[in-house]
Amino acid sequence: MLVMKVLFISKYGNEVREGKHENLNNIKSDISNIEKLNLKNIDAVIHLASIANDPMAELDKNLSWETSSLNSVRLMDFCKKIKVKKIIYASSGSVYGIKKEKKVTENSSLVPLSLYNKVKMVTEKVIQSYDDYFDVYIIRPATVCGYSKRMRLDVSVNILTFSALEKKEITVFGGKQIRPNIHINDMCELYITLLKTKKIKPGIYNAGFENLSILDIAKKVQKIIPSKIKIIKNTNDPRSYRINSEKLLKAGFRPKFKVEDAIKELSKLYNSKILFAQQNNYSLKHLKKILKKKKK
DSSP states (O other), rough: OOOEEEOOOOSOOOOOOOTTTTTTOEEOOOOHHHHHSOOOOOOOEEEEOOOOSSHHHHOOOHHIIIIIIIHHHHHHHHHHHHHOOHHHHHHHHOGGGOOOOOOOTTTSSSOOOOOHHHHHHHHHHHHHHTTTTTTEEEEOOOOOEOOOSSOOOOHHHHHHHHHHHHEEEEEEOOOOOOOOEEEEEHHHHHHHHHHOOOSOOOOEEEEOEEEEEHHHHHHHHHHHHHHOOOOOEEOOOOOOOOOOOHHHHHHOOOOOOHHHHHHHHHHHHTTTTTTOOGGGGGGHHHHHHOOOOOOO
């Protein structure tokens, strides 16, 4: 039986509730106060603490560095003290920057474009510096798609799908930019696999299985949800990256879901009135509100 104590912290609403799983211990705290928590007998830590994307990172640059890089030192020191055996860190496939080559592997150079990318890269280095003490897994995920209770409507597949559902029109800025994708169910399954497995060796792993242009994603949405595609050619978004996940596949992990699965699921939930827009679905807007309250 897999027994875990989970430290769950969220600025967007706590969707993990006590009593839903006998092995879940939900502690309300903050990563900056990790040393003050009376935690012990923890075998593994999944480190997800970060300011989530490019626009959010730019809102408060100090907060971005503090949340990810500086607090990761604090977290690693604490994990070392309580003798944690395994660290799983969620980095980002965007650390590679813009690449012309089609096969962007874990050995490809890191050329981060944005503050968010740079913070992720530096945090990777921080965590790797502790690999004498833990089995360290650095995961570089693609853009996650699909439904969750704290729904993200500010990532490519989700936002294009929701636009088609709400407006019957999909606005595409540019369209040639490539985005790698991974379904949220596969992302969660990967974390569970890494918690349980002894077969996958510690190291860096890309996790993304469909490299698609924004326009190709829009066309996939259009096939499932009748809608018009409006292309705006002049765009200042230079981000275009792809990742190759052969290393993870060779290690034995197999994804079960595709972008089309996410689109169909979101459409079904929208039509069932389960999926609808709320403020915390848009991380940037929600973080702005939190930071505004702090300044008062």
